[in-house]
Amino acid sequence: MTKLIHLDIAALLILVIILISQFTRRMSKGTTNHFFIALVIMTILSGAADIWAVVLDNAGSLNLGLRTAAHTLYLLAYNTISPLFLMYVISLTNTWEKIASNKAAACALTLPYLGVIGLLVSNLFTHSIFTFVDGVYTTMPLSFLPYTMARINILISIAYIIIYRRLFTTRKLIALIMLLPVTVCILISKIIFTDTMVMVFGNTVGVVIIAVMIQRPENLIDSFTGLCKHSAYADDMKKNFAIRNHVSIIMVNIANYDSLQKILGYDKTQKLLMMTGKKILEQNRTAKTHGVAYYLDRGRFRLVINTYNRINSEYAASLINDALHQTVKIDKFDLNLIPYVCLAKCPEDIDNFQSLISFGTDFHEKLPYNGEVIHADGSTVKRMVSLLTGMDSIIERALANHGFHVYYQPIYSIEKKRFVSAEALLRLIDEKEGFISPEIFNPAAEKSGAIHKIGDYVLTEVFQFIASSEYKKLGLEYIEINLSVSQCMHHGLADSILESMSRYGVSSNQVNLEITESAASYNQSVMSENLEQLSAAGLTFSLDDYGTGYSNMYRIAALPLKIVKLDKTFVNNQNSKMWTILQNTVRMIKDLNMEIVVEGIETEEMVKKFSDLKCDFIQGYFFSKPIPQREFVEFIDRWNNRQKVNA
Incomplete structure (x- = not known):
């Protein structure tokens, strides 16, 4: 009977296109891509061998050795496809470490394939699978074994997918499960259409499903750097934490990325990112760590090294650090990066995904820079990771158990030569962790929404203090209270503040509200409404930390400001x-009729310098650090008494 090969030919054309697209779409790096490419190549090989064997059979070739080679090659390639698919599935779940640590599982996955190879080799002598009778290809009693083993591997793959289904996105899970009905349909077609070669075409349909629904570069690859995307990093690390894989992560944050972006513009910044990614990949190859490189965003790169190669991770981190400290030439620019390179071992140093992201996002802003590789197993980093991990619960505990405290830092009037006000500053002293910097708890509170409860607490504490008899004796004119970005953008902020002031009998001239440069840079209608309503009620505003952001005189003039505070x-x-x-x-x-507070003054020389510059107020450690309310009252009392004596 003449066999038809038109489906095999169509399958080969489709497979070649898919193979080429893997490289044109830059999907050729990484273990998962390697297995998919191997799967495509093996399917092509099986199709080519099938065509070769059928053509020889149809022609009635008398060269039985050549025909035996063609059929053996087809069966070998066909039976290699299902183990490769299983390897692809394992790679998608990144559970290699579990397989390697379980010898029974490794043997169960390996021995059947080796058995099939042995069977095919022995067939050359025993003819137990196929032979030629009077020149006609004839199946023998054991011919079912290679196909049975292939189907068993498919079933093992499906079982593996079901067991580790939580590690797949819904889209990937659907795509993989779809392969089961495809396999069933092909088997039925093989029975019905006995004169048509359908097996290779069936495998090709499966490859197409994987290529279209799983191998999606727009979801995985950053188009400029060619590295894996943030979303791929998140997926991979969630899997690693879920199955407790041991990996090393080299985290690279370019601290001066924002500045470089402003200098270079869009196109040259993309070129800089490409060059940086290329350097990381070069050092990855030099160190032979075989890590997967990712570009997240805003100058943040990651290199994830699996358990088998993490012994070289220290060397790789050192090479990357040295390479990124070299001057970069882009067109006419000679640029120097400020790369923070941190080596973390997971799960030993960081044991959950949220902590990894929280720490990795801005560790370059919280840790001192000395140009060396930072190790996440150091005490400073470990404490920071610990705090970031439990910050939400720490904040809840502080709100419930009075862990927040309002401190006051006095502000000195150069003209009146006395303290006329103070800034209320929030401090967090946890019963377990001790003092926690506002730089750590403020961002966490902003993200969780707890900042509004914290803000209400500060307002209540300050208004109670202003309403107290001891405050009235101090002779202070007003207290400055900081408002966060989230507070300013919250509906009802103005009503809440005014209602609270009314409850405690605090007048508008006793309070000055501070907004930061970052808050002032937002052009939000809710924020504008809040500021306008509070300003109409007689409250005044300060712009805090001037000099750290991007405020300009136009923006300052547009806001209802009384005071501008120059940052230290x-x-x-x-x-x-x-x-x-x-x-x-x-x-x-x-010239805008605003007053100036100079922050961070620590020496008498600086006091004189800014007094001569006609600034209005001085704030800093030269007079006092931020201190608790009781100490603050005593401090102002002592100062007032000393002034009376001197008078």
Whole structure:
């Protein structure tokens, strides 16, 4: 009977296109892609061998050795496809470590395939699978075994998918499960259409489903760097934590990314990212860590190294750190990156996905920079990770158990030569973790929404203090209270503040509200309504931390501000050019009829310098650090008494 091969030919054309697309879509790196490419190549090989064997059979070739080779090659390729698919599934789940640690499982997956190979080799001598009778291809009693083993591997793969279904997205899970009915349909077609070669075409349908629904570069690959995307990093690390894989992660954050982006513009920034990614991949190859590289966003790169190669992770981190410290040339620019490189072992150093993301996002803003590789097993990093992991519960505990405390830092009037106000500053002292910096708990509170409860607590504490008899004796004019971005953008903020002031009998001239530069940069209608309503009620505003963000004089003039506070980082940089800028800044602010508070003053020399510059107020450690309410009252009392004596 003449066999038809038109489906095999169609399958080969489809498979070649898919194979080429893997490389044109930059889907050739990584273990998963390697197995998929191997799966496609093996399916092509099985199709080519099938065509070769059928053509020889149809022609009635007398060269039985050649025909035996063709049929044996087809069966070998066909039986290699299902183990490769199983390897692909294992790679998708990233459960290699579990397979390697379970010898029974490894043997169960390996021995059947080796048995089939042995059977095919022995067939050359025993003819137990197929032979040629009078020149006609004839199946023998054991011919069912290769096909049976292939189907068993498919069933094992399906079982593996079901067991680890939580590690797949819904789309991937549907795609993989769809392969089972496809297999059944092909088997039925083989029985019905005995003269048509359908097996290779059936495998090709499965490959197409995988290519279309799983191998999606738009979901996995960053188009500019060629590295894996943030979403791929999240998926892979969630899997690693879920199955407790041991991996090393080299985290790279470019601290001056925002500045470089402003200098370079879009196109050159993309070129910089490509060059940085290329350097990381080069060092990955040099160290032979075989890690998977990811680009997340805003100058953040990651290299994830599996358990078998993590012994070289320290070497790789050192190479990457050295490479990224080299000057980068882009067109006419000679650029120096500020790369923070941190090596973390998971789950030993960081044991859950949320902590990994929280720490990795901005560790370059919280840790000192010395140019060396940071190790996440260090005490400083470990404490930070611990805090980030439990920050939500720490905040809840602080709200419930009075862990938050309002401290006050006095503000000195240069003209009146006395303390006229103070800034209320929130401190968190946890019963387990001790003092926790606002730089750590504030972002967490903003994300969780707890910032509104915290803000209400601060307002209540300050208003109670202002309403107290001891405050009235201090002779202070007002207290400054910080408002976060989230508070400013919250409906009902103005009503809440005014209602609370009314409850405690606090007048509008006793309170000054501080907004940061980052808050001022938002152009939100809710924020504008809140500020306008509070301003109409007689409250005044300060712009805090001027000099750390992107405020300009137009923005300052547009806001209902009474005071601008110069940040200490702006103040401390006292080279001649910066001093000229500072003088002009002060002059422009004064021309807008606003007052100036200089923060971060620590020496008498600095007090004199800014007094001569005609600034209005001084705040800093020269007079006092932020102190609890009782100590603050005692401090102001002592100062007032000393002033009376001197008078």
